[in-house]
Amino acid sequence: MTQVTVPTASAPELPEDGITAPAAVDVAALGSHLLGNWADIRRQARELAGRPEVQGIDGLTMTEHRERVSSQLKYLVDSGAVHRAFPKYLGGEDNHGGNIAGFEELVVADPSLQIKAGVQWGLFGSAVLHLGTKEHHDKWLPGIMNMDIPGAFAMTETGHGSDVASIGTTATYDRQSQEFVLHTPFRAAWKDYLGNAAKDGLAAVVFAHLITRGVDHGVHAFFVPIRDEQRNFLPGVGGEDDGLKGGLNGVDNGRLHFDHVRIPRTNLLNRYGDVAADGTYSSPIASPGRRFFTMLGTLVQGRVSLDGAAVAASKVALSIAIKYANERRQFNAASETTEEVLLDYQRHQRRLLPRLATTYAASFAHEELLEQFDGVFSGTHDTDEDRQDLETLAAALKSLSTWHALDTIQECREACGGAGFLAENRLPSLHADLDVYATFEGDxxxxxxxxxxxxxADYAKEFRHADFGVMARWVAHKAADATLHRTGLRQVAQTFVDSGSGKKSANYLKDENTQRQLLTERVSAMVKEAGNALRSASRMPQADAAALFNEHQNELIEAARAHAELLQWEAFTRALPGIEDRDTRQVLTWVRDLFGLGLVEKNLGWYLMNGRLSAQRARTLGDYINRLLARLRPFSLDLVDAFGYGPEHLRAKIASGAEGMRQEEAMAYARTRRASGEAPVDEKILIARQKAAAKREKRRAAAGN
Amino acid sequence: MTQVTVPTASAPELPEDGITAPAAVDVAALGSHLLGNWADIRRQARELAGRPEVQGIDGLTMTEHRERVSSQLKYLVDSGAVHRAFPKYLGGEDNHGGNIAGFEELVVADPSLQIKAGVQWGLFGSAVLHLGTKEHHDKWLPGIMNMDIPGAFAMTETGHGSDVASIGTTATYDRQSQEFVLHTPFRAAWKDYLGNAAKDGLAAVVFAHLITRGVDHGVHAFFVPIRDEQRNFLPGVGGEDDGLKGGLNGVDNGRLHFDHVRIPRTNLLNRYGDVAADGTYSSPIASPGRRFFTMLGTLVQGRVSLDGAAVAASKVALSIAIKYANERRQFNAASETTEEVLLDYQRHQRRLLPRLATTYAASFAHEELLEQFDGVFSGTHDTDEDRQDLETLAAALKSLSTWHALDTIQECREACGGAGFLAENRLPSLHADLDVYATFEGDxxxxxxxxxxxxxADYAKEFRHADFGVMARWVAHKAADATLHRTGLRQVAQTFVDSGSGKKSANYLKDENTQRQLLTERVSAMVKEAGNALRSASRMPQADAAALFNEHQNELIEAARAHAELLQWEAFTRALPGIEDRDTRQVLTWVRDLFGLGLVEKNLGWYLMNGRLSAQRARTLGDYINRLLARLRPFSLDLVDAFGYGPEHLRAKIASGAEGMRQEEAMAYARTRRASGEAPVDEKILIARQKAAAKREKRRAAAGN
Incomplete structure (x- = not known):
């Protein structure tokens, strides 16, 4: 509970529904709520991230930064901070959700450290853990865990990023020697952008098409030593440094290529596909397509943790900008002597508070994603449907939160003016480092x-020949399983057309059911429209079908975005009842309304065009959002304080209270001067006085006539 | 005229209005048109910017980068590239428009170089030129021009950025010694973010409140020596280095403060305000407010040149991303053997082509701004109204183009995937450097x-008591002066309500008058609405008036944005008739339509809510835009080639043709392998064959029964 600057320009009104205006936010309780299921691990991780030893230093050269991060990895090992996901018998904790919760907080120390750790343990180590079997675990995991074997995750190629199935690297089984021969057939098949590849990596998990007995069994993973102890490439292995990047320069990204490099047959990570000594291929999953997606699915934690890291970075940026906006004053408006506090300007509220609301939504949604992830990886909820839901949810949320982080950091940077551009205020490096989160682990x-x-697919399954009755049954079915963690298409029971009365618009808009209906209806209508348009594609030649799909690509992606936003809104809404303090819950409900109505405002054209909102109602929306902003403004500091990041995490001079002190000093100087009578007279005032005197003189002269 | 990859997925249709589809764009002619009034100077400047000597090198430390840029400034002097705005008698050319045209192209070499040059000659030198008088010119300009006197432009303070009138530094006249005493009364009054202040500056033009005979005459500019020849601060002067920034690290930004520093009376740059030996103040401009804005107005060229630089940077980024998107292939869609070219995806078109259209609009608008600027500064069009229009136009366009540059560079970076994040592909540093353009020279x-x-103000002047007749006369008056370079509020002759027939929607939407009416009507309606809401403010106490204004701040700023977009659209439209080649003009007309309709789509909610567009018509808009994208796609390379930036300007490996060669090599490999019969069989195909064989066997067995 922070002291609140009372806004001068736009005082919050009393809510019109007779609710007593909330007095305060219970920052500590809200903070605990936000920490979620793995609160203790998060607290430990934040304590760690607050230590200068693991933090980034601005202005290091790439070489220095890489060396610093490499040595920090060993510090993480010694701190016991990074092994939670590994098996207990090897010193881990078999704790998958907790591992990610802790890992993603590293972004607050230095995103380079987070990503380098992610490469080593989250990608390279995870691939050995999830794609390998016991023999591999025993042989390599201890060295991976303790950093004896730094390794690269060699999936991406220069020619293929998000389309992993199309990579060009091959691993051809040679029955004679019982070896796989790894080969890079052309330049586009070079492995690229791999952390640990430019400098530190001694080994790599290399993804390549497994070929045996003349059959290509698709992409599999192989454990491949790449450097000797002197860090020289082994025979047949070559590579390049990716060099300087837009950010994350503590990670040594690089390229690798293989010229008929031979590895033992048993270096195939063989959990989902194996080759016997005689070259016979076998797999527990018969369908090559399903096998491929299962293998890739084990790596979903990358997306899950980027989602969490993006949310954490957004929280840091908003904490900095909102603290500053509560102290910084600029321009006189309400008074000639006191300038306005930035966050009292409606425009400044419009810039920061909706992004704060989205960050809350993304935070609650991430917590649900983490639970889903833990359920699948711990085996407690591990059906095919669970896994598919997890992948859909991770893809949806990671996209939105990484874009949101970039947008938010940029707006925060601009909202801090020139100060926001200084490295000492943190925001520039945060943007530079987070930039690539939008395109890695899946564009x-x-x-x-x-x-x-x-x-x-959901639409096709459920609605292809659906009449209204089928739809209603489906809705009932979906409602029955409470929709928690269900990420597929949802549908409201009936098409919803706004009757359009302008009366009680505010009550209407803030109603939870209204928001749910508006958001849900948009997703289902968009999917339905695209689905109907694409219905004929299955009977078309491939090129025509592709062209038809392409004509709807943009609206499909927008439908997916709308779906992901709905998932965030639902997660936020589900989190509200868990807030026990009444005032806090009221404030958070406003934050949720701001998020939900902001989505409606952003897509107002759609709602009007499709008759979901009347023009009359639509015209009240902007005003209502502005009123929400004014109501939330006094709680803005509480809402960022609840994120729980201290000065050791923010590390921004302008968020240290220095600005407030400068303002105090300047105002005290002005007060003293005014009181002393020694202040010079403003020329404008002098002119006004002279004019008044001249007028008086004129009047006197006239009276004298 | 480049060879065009024929899009496979979405072939452009014939325009439905019977126009023959354009065959080609005359790239050379369009390029000349874009170069504008000062084409030769732009060509010279680009030749210069293409030299490695003036270009940035990635990965330099801050110290190295600063040294490199400092020495590059001397190279610019030797190249005779930066003195065009200075008086002929001192070796300049008195060419104000041409000077900016040349200067802004420096951004292509290195934004740090552009900004450092801008500090020295555009701000520091310009202040001496425009705020000083002949004595000052003779004394200091030669040294400023040849870099003997590197200087800072000390306007901004830690406590005050865009609100210059409120700075705290004072310059008090001491009659005894006939000196001004410069003083920084508190920490917030330190000058901050000043280029040349951290290291190189020997002098500064310092903005301070001029106080003489007990009267504060407002902000004036003073020429103040700050360092001796050994680069040590002079007595009473102090400062700090701003240190590392998010970008522009070749510029030595820093802070300055003054402890009763004495300078001769004649160091006051006294064109608009002077102090006699006895302390008497005099000015050719009686009103302190008008005097202040006149002084600041002389510095508008900063905004003008940032607008041009932002446009240039957007052109560079789009050239890189669109060249790459024409070569890069990813994912199979229309065929199993050939992957799709990125720009054939509708989504990719949606990401890049509207930004290309906006860049064209911003480019044509900038050229008009430059003409307006040249008219005012050369004295050929230099009325008060001209100056006010120039300031409004510069403020409007600089805001939009600097934001647009950031948005465009970011989208281009993401559209190039991981490659876009590598320094070798240019985009990251372009974003980092341009970032601060959004907040400097006015947030x-x-x-x-x-x-x-x-x-x-226009609205209040023209419409306060307006009935329809007055409005119509005003429109006629405005129409009569052709609206060229008029930036104030414009109004269409009658309120425009869409009658809503869905027929011929495409013809309706692409009609120039429709677009003009839609865009114009939105601006005037928004201003009118806000103006009416604020009408009572003038009779309110200050605090209430401020609160009322604040309640409408966001919509007012959005109205200003809509106005600026309209100005861009108008400039684009005015540029079309100048394109002589019919096909080229047709293509550019589509680009203009894409820009105009994109603005309508972005604000669709407003148009529907206010009855300016029928729901039926609105529903056709997205499809029509998609069709425009498909039509423009084959000309995308031509449209960026016309920008005229060569490899020496783009300096991005992915835009060098390397990607196309890699794709060719990979495809050739696949072809050879298929032809050789040695390629392994895909397991999926094998399974399909086995299934078919099993089916045949079963049938055979059944037939045998």
């Missing part, structure tokens, strides 16, 4: 298209 | 508010 547009395809 | 939000106030 956001590609991920949203995956989500769209899932929505289309 | 964009503050600038748009200035524009809004101008619109409100």
């Amino acid at each position: 956001n547009n590609v991920l949203l298209q995956l989500v769209a395809k899932r929505l289309l | 964009n939000n503050v600038l748009l508010q200035l524009v809004a106030k101008r619109l409100l």
Whole structure:
């Protein structure tokens, strides 16, 4: 509970529904609520991230930064901070959700450290853990865990990023020697952008098409030593440094290529596909397509943790900008002597508070994603449907939250003016480092298209020949399983057409059911429209079908975005009853309304065009949002304080209270001067006085006549 | 005229209005048209910017980068590239428009170089030129021009950025010694973010409140020596280095403060205000307010040149991303053997082509701004109204183009995937450097508010008691002066309500008059609405008036944005008839339509809510835009080639043709392998064959029964 600057320009009104205006936010309780299921691990991780030893230093050269991060990895090992997901018998905790919760907080120390750790333990180590079997675990995991074997995750190629199935690297089984021969057939098949590849990696998990007995069994993963102890490439292995990047320069990204490099047959990570000594291929999953997606599915934690890291980075940026906006004053408006506090300007509220609301939504949604992830990886909820839901949810949320982080950091940077551009105020490096989160572990547009395809598939399954009765039954069915963690297409029971009365518009708009209906209806209508348009595609030649799909690609991706936003809104709404303090719950409900109505405002054209909102009602929406902003403004500091990031995490001079002190000093100087009578007279005032005197003189002269 | 990859997925249709589909764009002619009035100077400047000597090098430390840029400034002097605005008698050319045209192209070499040059000659030198008088010119300009006197432009303070009138530094006249005493009374009054202040500056033009005989005459500019020849601060002067920034690290930004520093009376740059030996103040401009704005107005060229630089940076980014998107292939869709070219995806078109259209609009608008600027500064069009129009236009366009550059560079970076994040592909540093353009030389939000106030003032002047007859006369009057370079509020002759027939929607939407009416009507309706809401403010106490204004701040700023977009659209439309080649003009007309209709789509909610567009018509808009994208796609390379930036300007490996060669190599490999019969069989195909064989066997067995 922070002291609140009373806004001068736009005082919050009393809510019109007779609710007593909330007095305060219970920051501590809200903070605990936000920490979620793995609160203790998050607290430990934040304590760690607050130590200068693990933090980034601005202005290091790439070489220095890489060295610093490499040595920090060993510090993480010694701190016991990064092994939670590994098996207990090897010193881990078999704790998958907790592992991610802790890992994603590293972004607050230095995103380079987070990503380098993610490469080592989240990608390279995870691939050995999830795609390998016991023999591999025993042989390599201890060295991976303790950093004896730094390794690269060699999936992406220069020619293929998000389309992993099309990579060009091959691993051809040689029966004679019982070896796989790894080969890079052309330049586009070089592995690229791999952390640990430019400098530190001694080994790599290499993804390649497994070929045995003349059959290509699709992409599999192989454990491949790449450097000797002197860090020289082993025979047949070559590579390049990716060099300087837009950010994350503590990670040594690089390229690798293989010229008929031979590895033992048993280096195939063989959980989902194996080759016997005689070259016979076998797999527990008969369908090559399903096998491929199962293998890739084990790596979903990358997306899950990027989602969490993006949310954490957004929280840091907003904490900085909102603290500053509560102290910084600029321009006189309400008074000639006191300038306005930035956050009292409606425009400044419009810039920061909706992004704060989205960050809350993304935070609650991430917590649900983490639960879903833990359910699948711990085996407690591990059906095929669970896994598919997890992948859809991760793709949907990672796209939105990484874009949101970039947008938010940029707006925060601008909202802090020139100060926001200084490295000492943190925001520039945060943007530079987070930038690539939007395209790695799956390009956001590609991920949203995956989500769209899932929505289309649901639509095809449920509605292809649906009349209204079927739809209603489906809705009832969906409602019955409470929709928690269900990410597929949802539908409201009936098409919803706004009757359009302008009366009680505010009550109407803030109603939870209204918001749910508006958001849900948009998703289902968009999917339905696209689904109907694409219905004929299945009977078309491939090129025509592709062209038809392409004509609807943009609207499909927008439908997926709308779906992901709905998931965030639902997660936020589900989190509200868990807030026990009444005042806090009221404030958070306003934050949720701001998020939900902001989505409606953003897509107002759609709602009007499709008769879901009357023009009359639509005209009240902007005003209502402005009123929400004014109501929330006094709680803005509480709402960022609840994120729980201290000065050791924010590390921004302008968020340290220095600005407030400068303002105090300047105002005290002005007060003293005015009181002393020594202040010079403003020329404008002098002129006004002279004019008044001249007028008086004129009047006197006239009276004297 | 480049060879065009024929799109496979969405072939452009014939325009439905019977126009023959354009065959080609005359790239050379379009390029010349874009170069504008000062084409030769632009060509010279681009030749210069293409030299490695003036270009940035990635990965330099801050110290190295600063040294490199400092020495590059001397190279610019030797190249005779930066003195065009200075007086002929001192070796300049008195060419104001041409000077900016040349200067803004420096951004293509290195934005740090552009900004450092801008500090030295555009701000520091310009202040001496425009605020000083002949004595000052003779004394200091030669040294400023040849870099003997590197200097800072000390306007901004830690406590005050865009609100210059409120700075705290004072310059008090001491009659005894005939000196001004410069003083920084508190920490917030330190000068901050000043280029040349951290390291190189020997002098500064310092803005301070001029106080003489007990009267504060407002902000004036003073020439103040700050360092001796050994680069040590002179007595009473102190400062700090701003240190590392998010970008522009070749510029040595820093802070300055003054402890009763004495300078001769004649160091006051006294064109608009002077102090006699006895302390008497005099000015050719009686009103302190008008005097202040006149002084600041001389510095509008900063905004003008940032507008041009932002447009240039957007062109570079789009050239890189669109060249790459024409070569890069990803995912199979229309065929199993050939992947799709990125720009054939509708989504990719949606990401890049509307931004290309906006860049064209911003480019044509900038050229008009430059003409307006040249008219005012050369004295050929230099009325008060001309100056006010120039300031409004500069504020409006600079805001939009600097934001647009950031948005465009970011989208281009993401559209190039992981490659876009590598320094070798240029986009990351372009974003980092351009970032601060959105907040310096006037924060964009503050600038748009200035524009809004101008619109409100126009509205108040013209419409306060207006009936329809007055409005019609005003429109006629405005139409008579052709609206070229008039930036104030414009109004269409009658309120425009869409009658809503869905027929011929495409013809309706692409009609120039429709677009003009839709865009114009939105601006005037928004201003009118806000103006009416604020009408009572003038009779309110200050605090109440401020609160009322604040309640409408966001919509006012949005109105200003709509106005600025309209100005861009008008400039684009005015540029079309100048394109002589019929096909080229047709293509550019589509680009203009894409820009105009994109603005309508972005604000569709407003148009529907206010009855300006029928729901039926609105529903056709998205499809029509998609069709425009497909039509423009084959000309995308031509449209960026016309920008005229060569490899020496783009300096991005992915835009060098390397990607196309890699694709060719990979495809050739696949072809050879298929032809050889040695390619392994895909397991999926094998399974399909086995299933078919099993089916045949079963049938055979059944037949045998």
